[in-house]
Amino acid sequence: MTKKKKRNRMIAAALVLAALAVIYVLVLRADFNGEDAAEEEEETTVLAIEREDIHSAQIENFYGILRLSYDGETWTSEDDPDSPLNQDAVSALFNRLNPLTAVRDLGEQEDLEVYGLAEPVITIALTLQDGQEITVYLGNDSSDGNLYFMTSESGSVYTGDCYLTTAFDCQLSDLEAEEEEEEEEKAEEDASLEESNEGSEDTSTEEENVESSEDSAAEE
Secondary structure (H helix, E strand, C coil): CCHHHHHHHHHHHHHHHHHHHHHHHHHHHHHHHHHHHHHHHCCEEEECCCHHHEEEEEEEECCEEEEEEECCCCEEECCCCCCCECHHHHHHHHHCCCCEEECEEEEECCCHHHHCCCCCCEEEEEEECCCCEEEEEEEEECCCCCEEEEECCEEEEEEECCHHHHHHCCCHHHHECCHHHHHHHHHHHHHHHHHHHHHHHHHHHHHHHHHHHHHHHHHC
16 A cells, blocks of 8 residues: 555545544534523423412403402402402412413513513512512513513513413403302202201191190090
8 A cells, every 4th residue: 555545544534533523513512402492491480379378469451450359268359349259260360370480581681661561461469468569560472472471579581371461361250250150059048048947847847746646635
């Protein structure tokens, strides 16, 4: 083998090794970026508010301001205390804040108007049983199909489930108890009253029978 051919083979081998090294680096970089993307998609907990810890809530949205109170068992409207509420519906609404999760944390942002948070679409102000006040601000939809939001507990802008806007874009009539539920409750009360009356009638009949028997025995 001539020196020229030997040198050409060495050069070719060096080029192959260099190409393999480049491919190896690219594969590692792809894996690293994939891990970063996966980490970004993992939801993180921003708030965890137990429903039982809420004393009152104020929801400001397109319809106006909705004020609610909670005594640990029953939700009531502060503006219309006599209006019965669907307890399951109201509880389910605030269960969405336990936990409140984020898909991405965008950190602190100077221009909140870009995210619809300079004048939030929806503001949820909570007062807890211990007096602590926490506010959640919902903004515009984000490009990834979620929504931008912030809380009073952090200066960061987050992206999260866009259904939050749908859920909290409500008014009092959306949370009122259905007429059917009221009728069912009235029917149950009437049934209980009827059973009570029947029991009283049966007792009276038995007493009359006993008295009649005693009268007959006395005559004999």
